[in-house]
Amino acid sequence: MRIFQNNGLSRGFRVHRRQSPYQSFAAGRAQFLETRFTASHILLPVFANSPDAFYTNGDDERLQMQWAKENGLRTKNLEQILLAQIEQHRTEVFYNLDPIRYGSEFVAKLPGCVRKSIGWRAAPSGSADLTKYDLIVCNFPSILDSWRQKGCRVAYFFPAHDPVMDAYAAARTDELDLIFIGGFSRHHVKRSQALRAAASTPGIRARFYLEDSRLTRLANFLPPVPALRSYRHPDEIREIRADPLYGLDAYAAIAKSRIVFNGAVDMAGEDRGNMRCFEATGCGAVLLTDAGRYPEGFVDGETMLEYSSPEQIPELINRLMRDETLARSIAQAGCAMVRERYSKQLQWTKFQDLI
Template structure:
């Protein structure tokens, strides 16, 4: 199978990538800097991480990366990012196109794919307005209710899962001086999450609580000097959060942070319904922390009171965290079992096999 996997990253990750790849003078050097940092690695298929020649990987939204490739291949003028990605697919003679960024490259892009491409899949685990993915052979994700949304829009929806990143084996076996950590977004899409963060932030009086928040542009504007003169109060973070908030962390720094923390607080975005099992669940459990997350329908291996702990309200989140810290030996056993289950159930070998099986059914 000649596979091309296209990915993307948060705009807030770009400064870190530029720093990591500051000396990169080629497409391969910049791509290697990105892959070595493991941002999003739970989604990257085994042949990509193994560096096999039949598996080509790129970030189609990374203009620096893509223009390096275009220049190396002698593409004339200033081609668009879409044109570069199409050229990469043709140059690689891709048979299976797996896209993690379908909002940027929707059905209109699929219609332009060269004839070598026989199968197309895209990952999308969130509603996306009027985005059209019907030209893809399948939309994949691990949230059944969201797959149902895509099916109602005329797409074929198939269950597929992130996987345990083997690099996680290098993290989380020493001291855990941080009591509670949260890493994630803070925007208008996170109302329930914001209420929980506000209550948990109050534990900072007696515990080491770390909140690494990727605030939305509107939140940053609301908290600026100019924004405080505008009617944007509801978009500002409460003082209890703002006082202890840190910038977001990514990649191996995230693994290191989780590996230094006893508890990882997680909260689904409001649009996820009752389905649970976002990337943070895999990262938290994979690095051996105790996952404390909101109640809902979890994936196999994520079981309340056995491999994770859950809460039903912001108030209960504080209670669960406090209880877990008070009886840390028991909590550590839950976390260790969670790590083992995630490693066993969601291995890269199994992910790759399931991907092959899925491609075979299309």
């Protein structure tokens, strides 16, 4: 199976990644893959350097222009470059992690060698048209239902344990009691309430690595402005805020904290299972997360710990701080579970079954 996997870079990752100069497309791609950004979603043949697998970030202008230069393609149009890569690779299966940028209009332009087109989309997306894809996948059943109602064929698929996490899980230290890694904006209403409760827990060493929205960054940079009040970090969060982390930097931070705090964004409904769940457990921390419908194996009190309201959060944090045996048991069980149930090999096997 000749598979092509396309990805997109988040705004925060673009700003904070550290790039070294590279002189070839292969070197630039290798440099990116070494960061392990979104590694839970990247398929096994890519990391195994299979000759049948091609990977790129279709919105990375520097990387894509390097490929165009090497292949004599005189265009700055990123869509045209992506189509040329697919055609040259003789792709049979196109798996796209950035289907909003490359939707149905793009799929209609795919060369004839492509037999299946699959898009990962784990969020409601307004009027976006993905109906030309042969399959839309993610691990949120309610979101799959919304795509089905729009006329898409859908299937359940899941992130995987990144084997690189094992080294971090084996070398854990508890320099911090609790961390959070994720986005923050005024639209994250429930998450913001939960973060404030966690940050207000007395006597804990905590740090929140926040990817702020543009207006949130502006509101916290300027002196207090009434029009931007709702965008500012609450005082208790501002005191422990740090810049966002991705990939290996996130793994390292998780491995230095006893507890990883998690909270779904409001649009997820009751479904749970964002990438942080797999990273926290995979790196051997206790996952403290909001109640909801989780993927198989994520069990409250066994492989993670759930809170159902902000008021519960300080109590649960203190419980984990007092009872080291309980915290260690949950962390170890979660790590073993995600490594066994969500391995890269099982993810790849499931992907082939979908095809």
